Amino acid sequence: MSAANTVKKILIADDEPDILEIIQYNLQNEGYEVVTAKNGNDAIDLAKKHQPNLIILDIMMPGKNGIEVCNILRLQPVFNDTLIIFLTALSDEGSEVKGLETGADDFLTKPISPKVLVSKVNALFRRVNKEDKGLLQIGDLKIDREKYMINYQGNDIILARKEFELLALLAGKPGKVFLRNEILNQVWGTEVIVGDRTIDVHIRKIRQKLNMDCITTVKGVGYKFQI
């Protein structure tokens, strides 16, 4: 569950360069941002770094295999909402079932048809995105993601872009603690590097403009939205 308007990020992990390339090419063509990993350990590192929305994992990989990677990632709350699809060389029923039970969202058997892959990816995102509509309402607070407008107790409130995106992110999952890392990735993106105090300042401005204590600090962890 990421911001609706941002480009979806996909991590692909496979030890066969050809497959990696084919998938990457097709998904990029479709408008996705793609990161690739050559083995399980790289996949874990890159997942932590980029926080992708979807991870496509080959089951058979040197180092850690796909199922192990999935298990490791699923243990971390940060990856709760990350979609995971497995790839397998043969129709290996045992692995399929095991993979799905590990917490994967779907399964593809090689040889892969690029069209089917792209369709599946689109279908998964379509389903997930149904939940975050453009209009969010929590108590007296209305957030219109499309119109970029905030309304609190009937009064329109003007927020700057970063402020808006930050609030929209937090309010999208009330109660959930967003790590500073997560916030940076979602609002600022992975390439931009900003100082430590930047988030604080924006949080402060939001608190000031809304004039209420809807954002709680969880020291050493992050921030959460709560009415």
Place this chain on the structure above:
Amino acid sequence: MSAANTVKKILIADDEPDILEIIQYNLQNEGYEVVTAKNGNDAIDLAKKHQPNLIILDIMMPGKNGIEVCNILRLQPVFNDTLIIFLTALSDEGSEVKGLETGADDFLTKPISPKVLVSKVNALFRRVNKEDKGLLQIGDLKIDREKYMINYQGNDIILARKEFELLALLAGKPGKVFLRNEILNQVWGTEVIVGDRTIDVHIRKIRQKLNMDCITTVKGVGYKFQI
């Protein structure tokens, strides 16, 4: 919480009685409520009548085929959140893509493995109900890893980061004795080195804040969580 605890209803539409029966049997075994339809028109009627959570549609059916049924249902807002899976006799790439673009959530090719089918169904529902993730409940104690919250007998309790992680670790496997070493590795990491009394102090703070004796000391070994 609403839909999560209720029994999921599944509608299956296929013109082959054998397949219908196999699928029905396996899904019922898994605890799902199953309704069956023999053709496309029946499927639409039954969908309206029962409002299933998931519809499994054979593509090749007399009357209306699966894709037509899907199109018709997707036009109605009532079925916005209904999951749809297609079945197809052969790996027919064209139909697959068309089906997924029509708004299906997944795709299965015959011959169907009951285990894979059940796994896929479970995986889909798991994704949709992502509510029960990261939530731990032992007796009166609720630990929400995502929200970073502890609730004991209805009262929210604020724990600092280390305290929270320590409690979450122990409570993750009630009854298991965690060696001091294990705790250090999990909560503090392998690089950090802290004194011997550090754990004790944190344990004490947890006991104090929860105001109950849920953590038992196993002298010379470690600690365990137990209500």
Place this chain on the structure above:
DNA sequence: GCGCCCCTTAACAATTTGATAATACAAAAT
């Protein structure tokens, strides 16, 4: 160019946290 607003950063204040030392206590071993 000028003014305005957004974003970032620096600098400092305020706060919280986590580690340790010191002491007290309890149980097992001698």
Place this chain on the structure above:
DNA sequence: ATTTTGTATTATCAAATTGTTAAGGGGCGC
């Protein structure tokens, strides 16, 4: 009974983290 080993408790302090304010660069419309 005494020593030893291991844990509980408390207070204290340094480090980590966040809050706050102000200031400056850069973009944008006028």
